[in-house]
Amino acid sequence: MRVVIAEDAAVLRELLALMLTDRGHEVCAAVGDADALRAAVTEHRPDVAVVDIRMPPTHTDEGLRAAIDIRQDCPGTGVLLFSQYIETKYARRLLAAGSAGVGYLLKDRVANVAEFTEALNRVADGGTALDPEVVTQLAGAARRTEDLESLTARERQVLALMAEGRSNAAIAQALVVSAGTVEKHVAAVFGKLNLPASEDANRRVLAVLRYLGA
Amino acid sequence: MRDTHTGAARLPGVLRAPLTRRAWWEAAYCLAGFPLALVGFVLVVVLLALGAGLTVSLVGAVLGLLFVVVSTGLARALAAAHRGLAANLLGERVAPPPQLRPTGRVFARLDARLRDAAGWRSVAYVLAKLPVAAVQWYALTWWVTGLLNLSAPLRWAVFAQRPHPGQEGMPTITPIPAGGGAPHSTSFAGTFVAAAIGAATLLAAPWVTRGIVAVDRWLVRALLGPGELAQRVRNLEETRALAVDDSAALLRRLERDLHDGAQVRLVALAMSLDMARERLGADGEPVADPDRLRRLIETAHTNATEALTELRDLSRGIHPPVLDDGLPDALATLAARSTVPVELAVDIPERPTPAIETIAYFCAAELLTNVIKHSGARRVVLRASLEEGLLRLRVTDDGRGGATVGAGSGLTGLVQRVRTVDGTLDITSPQGGPTSVTVSLPPHA
Numbered sequence: 071m072r073v074v075i076a077e078d079a080a081v082l083r084e085l086l087a088l089m090l091t092d093r094g095h096e097v098c099a100a101v102g103d104a105d106a107l108r109a110a111v112t113e114h115r116p117d118v119a120v121v122d123i124r125m126p127p128t129h130t131d132e133g134l135r136a137a138i139d140i141r142q143d144c145p146g147t148g149v150l151l152f153s154q155y156i157e158t159k160y161a162r163r164l165l166a167a168g169s170a171g172v173g174y175l176l177k178d179r180v181a182n183v184a185e186f187t188e189a190l191n192r193v194a195d196g197g198t199a200l201d202p203e204v205v206t207q208l209a210g211a212a213r214r215t216e217d218l219e220s221l222t223a224r225e226r227q228v229l230a231l232m233a234e235g236r237s238n239a240a241i242a243q244a245l246v247v248s249a250g251t252v253e254k255h256v257a258a259v260f261g262k263l264n265l266p267a268s269e270d271a272n273r274r275v276l277a278v279l280r281y282l283g284a
Numbered sequence: 285m286r287d288t289h290t291g292a293a294r295l296p297g298v299l300r301a302p303l304t305r306r307a308w309w310e311a312a313y314c315l316a317g318f319p320l321a322l323v324g325f326v327l328v329v330v331l332l333a334l335g336a337g338l339t340v341s342l343v344g345a346v347l348g349l350l351f352v353v354v355s356t357g358l359a360r361a362l363a364a365a366h367r368g369l370a371a372n373l374l375g376e377r378v379a380p381p382p383q384l385r386p387t388g389r390v391f392a393r394l395d396a397r398l399r400d401a402a403g404w405r406s407v408a409y410v411l412a413k414l415p416v417a418a419v420q421w422y423a424l425t426w427w428v429t430g431l432l433n434l435s436a437p438l439r440w441a442v443f444a445q446r447p448h449p450g451q452e453g454m455p456t457i458t459p460i461p462a463g464g465g466a467p468h469s470t471s472f473a474g475t476f477v478a479a480a481i482g483a484a485t486l487l488a489a490p491w492v493t494r495g496i497v498a499v500d501r502w503l504v505r506a507l508l509g510p511g512e513l514a515q516r517v518r519n520l521e522e523t524r525a526l527a528v529d530d531s532a533a534l535l536r537r538l539e540r541d542l543h544d545g546a547q548v549r550l551v552a553l554a555m556s557l558d559m560a561r562e563r564l565g566a567d568g569e570p571v572a573d574p575d576r577l578r579r580l581i582e583t584a585h586t587n588a589t590e591a592l593t594e595l596r597d598l599s600r601g602i603h604p605p606v607l608d609d610g611l612p613d614a615l616a617t618l619a620a621r622s623t624v625p626v627e628l629a630v631d632i633p634e635r636p637t638p639a640i641e642t643i644a645y646f647c648a649a650e651l652l653t654n655v656i657k658h659s660g661a662r663r664v665v666l667r668a669s670l671e672e673g674l675l676r677l678r679v680t681d682d683g684r685g686g687a688t689v690g691a692g693s694g695l696t697g698l699v700q701r702v703r704t705v706d707g708t709l710d711i712t713s714p715q716g717g718p719t720s721v722t723v724s725l726p727p728h729a
Contacts, residue, residue, distance in 0.1 A: 079548040081587065085555055092559070124543070154547055177547075181554030183562060 071194050074114060074147075075100040076107035076133065077122040082180075086120065089183055104132040111140050116147055118194035122177075123153035123160060134160050141167055148193035152177050156203045158211055165282070169275070173199030173235070189235075198235030205233045205282070212283020220262050228255040233278045299487065307490035310497045311427055313373040314420035317366070317500075321417035324362040324410045331355035332407070349394060356403030360384075363406035363508050366413065370504045374497065379518065381405075381510040402511060409507040416503065419496045422459070426489035429457045433482025436475040456481055527704035530697075541598055549591035556584040604645065611641045615648055615668060622652050624664050624681075631669045636727035643705060644668065644677050647698055647723045651679040654694060659683025659719060670727065677723040685717035698723070705729040 073095055077083040080102070087097045098114035101107050103125050111119055119140060123133040137149040148171035151164065161174055173193040179201065180186045189199035209230065221229065231241045242252045256274075260266075263280055265273045301307055332355045338348030360381075370376040381402035386393040397403070433456055439445040445454065454469040456478040469475040510518060560580040564571060571577055607614045612630040619626035636644070648666060655664050661683030668677050689695045689711065699709045702723055713719040 079544065081552045082548055082555075085552050085583065089555065089559055129540070154543055177551050178554070180551060181558055183555065183558045 071095045071118065071191065072114065072116040073097050073190070074107065074110045074116045074119045076102070076104065076110075076119065076125065076136070078102045078125045079122075082177075086180065090187070093187060095187075102126070104136040107133075107136050108139065111144055111147055115144060118148040118150060118190055120150050120152065120190065123151055123157075131160060134163060137164065137172070138167060141172065145171070148172065148196065150175065150190055150193045150199060152180070154178075156201060156207060158204075158207045161200070161204045161208055169198045169235075169278075171196045171198075174204050175199060175201045176203055192235055200234045202230070202234060205230050208282040209233070212281070215280070217263050218281065221259060225255050225259050225262070228252060229259050229277060229281050232256070232274060233281055301490040302486050304490070307493065309373050309375075310490070310493045311424060313369060313497060313500075314417075314424050314493060316369055316373065317413070318417040318421045320362070320365060320369070321410075321413040324359075325414040328355050328359050328362070328407060328410045331358065349398065353394065353397045356397065356400055356407055359406035359410050360400075360403050362410050366409065366504065367508050370501070370508070374501065376501050376504055378504055378509045379515070380508075382514050382517075402514070405507045405511070409503060412503055412507070413500075416496065416500050420493075420500070423489070423493045423496050426459045426485055426492050429459050430482045430484075430486030430489055432457055433478045434486060436469060436478035436482065437472065440469070440472050440475045454478070459485060523703050523706070526700045530701055530704060533697075538598065538602070541594070541601075545594040546591045546598070549587045549594065553584050553587040553591065556580045556587065560584065603642070607638075607641055607645055610635060611644060611668060614641070614645050615666065618645070618649055618652060619666060622656065622664070624652075624656050624661055626652070627663065627665045629665070629667045629669075632675070633670060634727065636675050636725070637729060640675060640705065640725050640727055640729055643701055643707070644675060644723065644725060647702065647709075648677055648679065650694055650698055651721055651723075654687070655679065655681045655683060655719075658687065659685075659717070661717075661719075673727070675725045675727045677725070678720065680718060680720040683717050683719055684715075685713045685719050686715045687711060687713040687719050687721075695721075 073090055075083055075086050075090075075097060077086065077100075083100050083102065087100045090097050098116050099106075099110035101110055107119065107121060110116075119137075121133045121137050123131055125132050133151060133153070137151055140147055140149055150173035151160075152175045153160075154177045156174070156176055164172055164174055171193060173189055175186070175189060179189070192199050218226075227245065228241055231244055236244065238252045238256065239249055242249045245252070259277055260273050263277050265276055267273065331351050335348045335351030335355060338344030338351065340348075364380065367378055367380060370378065384397065384400050384403065386396035388396075436454065436456070440454065454475065456468065458481065469478050509515070557580075560577055563573065563577045563580065604614060604617075606617045611632060615630055616628060619628045635641070648668075652664065652666070655661050659681050661681035663682055665680045666678070667680075668675070670676070687695065689699055689709075695709070695711065702709050702725060705725060706729070707723060707725040710722045710724075711719070713721075
C-alpha cells in the first residue's frame with residue numbers, strides 16, 4: 071500500500087511513517103500542511119492519504135477541504151481523515167460526496183495500531199471507515215423514523231457496525247457471534263427498513279444512509 | 285493658498301483668529317443651529333402646553349399625558365440632531381443616552397416614558413437652545429457687518445454704491461447699536477473709516493462666536509449626554525465584554541496548547557506502546573529485534589516526559605501555584621526566572637484579593653517578557669506597592685524605548701485585562717528609552 075501522510079505535529083507524523091514502513095507499506099511523502107498534501111497526492115498518486123483535519127495556517131478544517139478535493143480530483147486515492155475531536159458537521163461534509171474510499175477516525179485510534187491499519191486498508195480499497203463516535207453522533211442527530219424505531223437493540227448495533235464500514239465477518243468478530251447470526255440480523259434490518267433485494271441498489275449502503283439520516 | 289497660510293501663520297494669535305478653521309466651523313454651527321432650535325422650541329412648547337393644559341381636567345388627563353410623552357420623545361429626536369451638529373461641526377462628541385424601550389403593561393410603559401430622565405434633559409436643552417441660538421445668530425451679524433464694512437471702499441470704488449445727493453452718506457453698520465454715532469461715509473476716503481471699523485468687528489467676531497458656542501458646548505455636555513449613571517453602565521458593559529473576550533481568548537489558547545502539545549504526545553505515547561507490544565509477540569516467544577523494541581520504548585518515554593512538561597507549563601499558565609503564598613513570593617519567583625537582571629522592590633502590607641493578585645502577576649510576567657523580547661534592556665526594576673489605596677506595579681527598564689499600546693506588543697491585551705477590574709495602565713516610552721509601565725489596580729475587586 072502506498073501512503074501519503076499529512077499531519078502538522080512532527081512527533082506523530084514521524085511515528086506514523088515509522089509504523090507504516092514497519093508493516094511493509096510505502097510512505098511516499100509525509101507533509102505538514104494541506105498545500106503540500108495536495109502537491110504530494112498529485113505527484114505520487116498514492117492508494118490512500120492519512121490526513122489531519124486541523125493544520126496550518128488557520129488550524130480549522132484545511133485537511134477536510136483538501137480531502138474533498140482529493141476525492142474529486144484523484145478518485146484512485148482514498149482519504150482517511152483523523153482529528154482529536156469528531157465534528158458532525160465535518161462528517162456530513164465528507165460523506166456528502168459519497169462514502170466510498172473515505173474514512174474519519176478519532177486520533178486516539180492510532181493507539182491501536184492493528185485496527186488503525188485495518189481501517190486504512192479498507193479505505194485504500196475503496197471502502198469506508200467511520201469512527202464509532204462519528205456513527206453515534208450522526209445517528210443521534212438524524213431524524214428518528216418509525217422504521218428505525220422498530221429495530222431491536224441488537225439489530226441497531228449491527229447497523230451501527232455496518233455504518234462504520236465493517237463487513238459481516240468483521241461484525242461477527244466484534245460482537246463475538248457467528249457469521250450466520252449476523253446475516254440473520256442484517257436480513258431483519260433490510261426487512262424492517264423496507265429494502266427489497268434489487269440489482270440496482272446496494273441495500274447495505276441504503277440501510278446505513280437511512281440510519282445516518284443522510 | 286500656501287501664501288495665505290504662511291502669511292496667517294506669521295500673524296499673532298489674536299489677529300489670526302478669524303482665519304482659523306475652528307472659527308469658521310463655529311460660525312457654521314451658529315448658522316445651522318438656529319432654524320432647528322426655533323422649530324424645535326415651538327413644537328415642544330406647544331406640545332407641553334397642550335399636555336399641561338389638558339391634564340388640568342380629569343377627562344383630558346390621559347390625552348394630556350400622551351402629549352407630554354410625545355413631547356419628550358420629540359425632544360429626544362431633536363437632541364439627536366443637535367448632538368449630530370455638535371459632533372460634526374464642533375467636534376464635541378457626546379455619547380447618546382441609552383434608548384428607552386419600556387416593557388410591560390400600557391400604564392407601566394407610559395409611566396416609564398414620563399419618568400424618562402434623558403427625555404426631560406433633552407426638553408431642557410431644546411428650551412435652553414432657543415435663546416442660545418438667537419445669540420448665536422447675533423454673533424453671526426459680527427461676521428456679516430464686519431465683512432460689509434470692510435468692503436466699503438470696494439463697494440464705493442468698484443460697484444459705485446454711493447449715496448444719492450441729499451442723503452446722509454453710506455451708512456456704517458455695527459453689531460452693537462451705536463445710535464446716530466456710527467459714521468456715514470460721504471467720500472471715498474471716508475469709506476476707509478468704515479473699513480477700519482469692519483476690520484475691528486471681524487477680529488472680534490470669532491471671540492464673540494467662541495463665547496456663545498462655549499455656552500452651548502457646556503449645555504450639550506450637560507444635557508445631551510447619557511447621564512452619569514448611564515455612562516457608568518456603558519463603561520461596565522464595555523469592560524464586561526472585555527472580560528468575557530479575555531477569558532474566551534484564554535480558553536482558546538488553552539485548547540490550542542493542549543491540542544498541539546500534550547494530546548499529541550499522549551497519542552504518540554499510546555501508539556509507540558502498542559507498537560512495542562506487537563513487537564513483543566506472544567507469550568514465551570523470543571523478541572525478534574530487541575534494539576527496535578528499546579527504541580520504541582524510549583520514544584514512549586520521551587513522549588510521556590514531554591507531555592508532563594507541557595501539562596505543567598500549562599497549569600502554571602492557568603494559575604501559578606506560588607501565587608497562593610502571596611504576590612511578593614510570586615514576583616520574586618518571576619524575577620529569579622528572568623534572563624535580564626531584575627531589581628525587585630515589593631511593599632504590600634495588606635493582601636489584595638486573589639483575582640487582583642493574579643492579574644498583577646500576569647501583568648508583571650507579560651511586562652518582563654516584553655522587556656526581554658523587545659527592549660534590549662540590561663536591567664529592569666520591578667516595584668509593587670500599595671499607594672493611595674491602589675496596588676501599583678511599575679516595571680522600568682533601560683532599553684531602547686518606543687513601546688506603544690497596539691503595536692502587537694501584547695500591551696493591548698494587558699490594558700483590556702486591567703480595565704476589567706477598573707484598573708489602568710500607563711506607559712511612558714520615548715524613543716531611545718527608558719520605558720516605564722505602571723499598572724494601577726484596586727486592591728479589592
